[in-house]
Amino acid sequence: MGFFDDIASLTTQELLDDLVSCASGGWVRPGLFHAFLEAPPDEQRRALDRTLDGAVRVAVARGWCPVDVAEIARRRSAESVQPRVLEALARQAAEHPQTRVHPRWTAQLEQLRRSAPATPPLWPELVKAGIRLAATLRTLPTEPCVIPAPGSADPTSERVGSVDETALRRVRGLLAKAESTEFPAEAEALTAKAHRLMREHAIDRAMADSQSSGPAPTSACRIWLDNPYLRAKSHLVSEVAQANRCRSVFRPGLGVATVVGFGDDLDTVELLVTSLLLQAGRSMRQAGSGNADGAARSRTFRQSFLLSYARRIGERLREASSTVESESDARYDGALLPVLADRTQAVDDAFTTAFPHVRSSIARVGGSTGWGAGRAAADLARLDVRAELRSRAG
Structure with a gap:
């Protein structure tokens, strides 16, 4: 099986996963991005959302919160994909009762939604931004928890000792x-x-x-x-x-x-x-x-x-x-x-x-x-x- 035959055998999700892996490793696989854009549009959208969901979960598990994810998007020239990332964060929070989601987590999401870009770029540019961001989020180091992740702690207590x-x-x-x-x-x-x-x-x-x-x-x-x-x-x-x-x-x-x-x-x-x-x-x-x-x-x-x-x-x-x-x-x-x-x-x-x-x-x-x-x-x-x-x- 030749190189391009191998690409042709990949599913839409596998194509995107490979693109993120290439971005993480700093190497290029010719034809991969073009092959992804030739997939059915609905499959592309579902693959991008699943990829961002997975990347966000990795980041949250390692101690990063919504404001951090938004900052990383800005620094990776991926602000255009921020609305989809915020939806991924919201979906993760929705898996838990509202009483188990910290108020500061919810407040950050709401504030970021108000400032998110209103007009998305062309789809190919949006996909590229999503790939850059997912590659970064997947490789983030583990950090001390600043805000308890959804479902992980009692959200009624603020940071202990906060100034009145x-x-x-x-x-x-x-x-x-x-x-x-x-x-x-x-x-x-x-x-x-x-x-x-x-x-x-x-x-x-x-x-x-x-x-x-x-x-x-x-x-x-x-x-x-x-x-x-x-x-x-x-x-x-x-x-x-x-x-x-x-x-x-x-x-x-x-x-x-x-x-x-x-x-x-x-x-x-x-x-x-x-x-x-x-x-x-x-x-x-x-x-x-x-x-x-x-x-x-x-x-x-x-x-x-x-x-x-x-x-x-x-x-x-x-x-x-x-x-x-x-x-x-x-x-x-x-x-x-x-x-x-x-x-x-x-x-x-x-x-x-x-x-x-x-x-x-x-x-x-x-x-x-x-x-x-x-x-x-x-x-x-x-x-x-x-x-x-x-x-x-x-």
């Missing part, structure tokens, strides 16, 4: 002001105040947990980062995570950082990273706007700027956390630090279990000018801003 909405609104208000102001010193001061509020809340929750039912279980969150300067941005995630007693790992091939910690601390990391990335981008543009020779607009300068910014922000956040913890330890008559030490050990254990083979990376700095500018941008404001900002936060 009143505190979140106050913090978001401070960070929104930090992102909108044109004055770097004011932005840094507002961010410091937001961080202090979150740390104080997290400490009070940690003490309440230790005095009642014992420590809450650790959890995780994922933070998707966009090009350019992915590694530099991942260092900012790492610095913010460490300052809040969390651990992070970055997957450069996907552009995602996973952070392991307790609920309140994860909320702090997510909010601060989102805000600081915006602030860093603005500060970097300001640093280059007055530079006549264009050096401050080079890739080397910007990479060094972001790395330095991340390092200094980490130092300042750790200093602020240490101050808050010392003050709170005195308020709790010396009972806080042992509780925090136990929580740090729990995070380390959870991180090591989830990522037993993780390796530390060393960032290379290509220019001292960018490094100095980045450190200066992160070092402008005072950390003790309670008096200055009392009227703003109130």
Whole structure:
């Protein structure tokens, strides 16, 4: 039997399965795609839906949730197939009683449906997008669960230790002001105040947990980062995570950082990273706007700027956390630090279990000018801003 005779003997589903395998392996089998498009249209549609169903199930079983799948589709230029993927996710959820589907899972699906492309591309392009996405989803690594998969856990419990909405609104208000102001010193001061509020809340929750039912279980969150300067941005995630007693790992091939910690601390990391990335981008543009020779607009300068910014922000956040913890330890008559030490050990254990083979990376700095500018941008404001900002936060 010849090569093309072998293709002719395959079913429509087998043709698509082979196309996905080719995409996963990075090789091409001539005539395969054309043979699939010659199959009856109904068979093609059923094969694509079955393939996406299977790929989504693999991804969900390995800890990925709807927002992750949508992000992967965007990064693989497969947004056009997102409506069919969302239907696959919805079919998986529909297999279980509504009471066994976590509210955040349902909310993510609904939000993604509202933003999904309304007009599908031509069928061949849609199939190609489905093949790219299915190939990626099938090969995803196992990650800590961020939202319980449909049917796997009690959906009535939110991420343990999540910050209450009143505190979140106050913090978001401070960070929104930090992102909108044109004055770097004011932005840094507002961010410091937001961080202090979150740390104080997290400490009070940690003490309440230790005095009642014992420590809450650790959890995780994922933070998707966009090009350019992915590694530099991942260092900012790492610095913010460490300052809040969390651990992070970055997957450069996907552009995602996973952070392991307790609920309140994860909320702090997510909010601060989102805000600081915006602030860093603005500060970097300001640093280059007055530079006549264009050096401050080079890739080397910007990479060094972001790395330095991340390092200094980490130092300042750790200093602020240490101050808050010392003050709170005195308020709790010396009972806080042992509780925090136990929580740090729990995070380390959870991180090591989830990522037993993780390796530390060393960032290379290509220019001292960018490094100095980045450190200066992160070092402008005072950390003790309670008096200055009392009227703003109130």
